[in-house]
Amino acid sequence: MGNKSLQKRNLIVEAARDVFFRCGYKGVTMKDIVEACGISRGGLYLYFSNTKELFEAVLEQENKTLTSVLESPAVKEASPGEILLMYLEEQKKDILKKKGNLTAATYEYLFENKLVNADTPIKKRFDENVRALEKLIIDGVNEEWMVCESPAEAAKNIAYAIEGMKVTAQTTEITAKTLDNQIAYIMGTLGMVIKD
Amino acid sequence: MGNKSLQKRNLIVEAARDVFFRCGYKGVTMKDIVEACGISRGGLYLYFSNTKELFEAVLEQENKTLTSVLESPAVKEASPGEILLMYLEEQKKDILKKKGNLTAATYEYLFENKLVNADTPIKKRFDENVRALEKLIIDGVNEEWMVCESPAEAAKNIAYAIEGMKVTAQTTEITAKTLDNQIAYIMGTLGMVIKD
Amino acid sequence: MGNKSLQKRNLIVEAARDVFFRCGYKGVTMKDIVEACGISRGGLYLYFSNTKELFEAVLEQENKTLTSVLESPAVKEASPGEILLMYLEEQKKDILKKKGNLTAATYEYLFENKLVNADTPIKKRFDENVRALEKLIIDGVNEEWMVCESPAEAAKNIAYAIEGMKVTAQTTEITAKTLDNQIAYIMGTLGMVIKD
Amino acid sequence: MGNKSLQKRNLIVEAARDVFFRCGYKGVTMKDIVEACGISRGGLYLYFSNTKELFEAVLEQENKTLTSVLESPAVKEASPGEILLMYLEEQKKDILKKKGNLTAATYEYLFENKLVNADTPIKKRFDENVRALEKLIIDGVNEEWMVCESPAEAAKNIAYAIEGMKVTAQTTEITAKTLDNQIAYIMGTLGMVIKD
DNA sequence: CATGAATGAGAGTTCATTCAT
């Protein structure tokens, strides 16, 4: 694929991303994508054979773009507690921009493609987050900032709770206040107190 | 609607339930339902105009059928901690029978009908669970079984974590062991220890 | 399938027959058939899923309709030589009405579906004709009208020659005179002379 | 057309030949040809505008390549009966290598292009064969090897029978034994006996 | 009420053909 082709491919993925944002996954047709990127019907098929391939391309690009604070080296200065707080705040922001995330589409996609490929980028991302959280908690405990008897479970619990908030936010109103309270509660379970 | 009609309606809902279990929500067509209940095409339309109405009927019936231990009067004898444990075990069972629940279909339905109706039965059920959990925790604290500074937040946190596990279980393998550990962790955050 | 359905099915087969006559087999689309029988797109699919099924239905009906003189009991009075001549004349007529037969379409169909099912109606018909011809020749020899050392091969040879004329007629002009001469020749190989 | 161009043209025809062998005529698309000869889409169009032109080029080349024993000067030594037998054996071989001949494709082509051009190479070849067979039979009769009252009709009859076997072989199994018997029968009709 | 044949809109997909490079 030439350089120009790659450019076009990216243009399509960009347009598709918008469509998936607006319409979820299952409701999207190749025609929708065609119209969104202003190319011809046949032209789209030159790059992607179906919405599944398209969505996977969008996910991949999204994963490249997104980098969690957990992975950013920029936060080295901060204490484990501070990093955890930053991470939770980051998640909060993501949750609140309901219309602007891929959560719904991603779950529709996952429901349709259960376990087919145990190593979906989504699962990988989830696992990475759990691992990073665990390390953070262990550090926090070692440095005596936190109290936690089973960091592995605590990490998972936080990840599950966040996942729960994400999907819930897609289906009902969830306020910033609610999220703030949850953040405080989670910090609390690790023996940390948030000061304003 | 006559008695006979009601019977037929129930028959349809029953058949539809099976289909939604197997195929999720969005992938289901009126044709699928027609074939599943061995009724005529036109006949189905006498009762339901589209899959949305059908799914809502299924959900309603499901909510009638399901009663959580949290609402059952039978558990009055048990201590708050015991009841909480029973509830978590109940959720665990639900999560593990992945293929036999409506989680995926329900979320597909909710994603498609965001906020249209803020008072979906699902939200109601979620809120009721949160309230019941909160009461349980308050009782637990009062009776000095549990330690918790903000029962409201704790209750929500548990509910979110469970929701997170439910959807995650739909998309990746999740083991009984993992769930047991999470249950133990959650109990632990309330100062309770599970003894075998 | 009700009586009315059967009627409609026949109507479709009738219309399809015309189309296959005009356009052969491979060039025909479901759309062509739809337009030819004035029903809706979806309506056609209620009865036939593709042009292959349609063509097979046409062939079947054609085979029901066509009965060779070889099989007709009406010719019992005639001598073997007379019957053979009638059969050859019958074939001649069929060959000459070039536009009005299914030869081209049938061969296109057979080329596409080689050997898949060794027992196509076409092969059966061919074999039946060969058998009937053989019996005729044996009778002719026994009754001393004909001279033939290997009736089985003679029967096959006649059948192949007719098949050859049929396909050739589809692709180039072939005159009645040519066919008459061939008929005379074939009769001659069996020791019979045609008198005007 | 330069020398290099001619080379390329031949390369295309060669590749196309393979495709037509495998897929017949009507089922072949320009895309198939493009893929088969590893040339660019636009490049192919510089030489051929459609599959019809392509197939005609293949036929032409095929006719150049094929030379029947009937036309070969090498057989001058043999008697008419021997030459006829050689010719029939040659046809037998051609018929038996079912997968490796153009019969099916050619007929599909001819069915689609009926009479448009009365002088197709195929018709020419057929006529030449008939003429050569006729001459052979006349010679055979003159030299008193054969018995035949109407060599012209006999020649045509043989040609039609062979054509019949060719198309039949494309659609159903036909054995070497069957062909041997037919050859013996045809020779017999001319008063000749095959000795092993 | 109940049936199921019929409709037609629309999704998916493939290719012949063109054209800027």
Next chain:
DNA sequence: GATGAATGAACTCTCATTCAT
């Protein structure tokens, strides 16, 4: 000459929905 990306027409097939019986 040669390339291959791009176009758009055409075809297949499926369903939601209607309606005469």
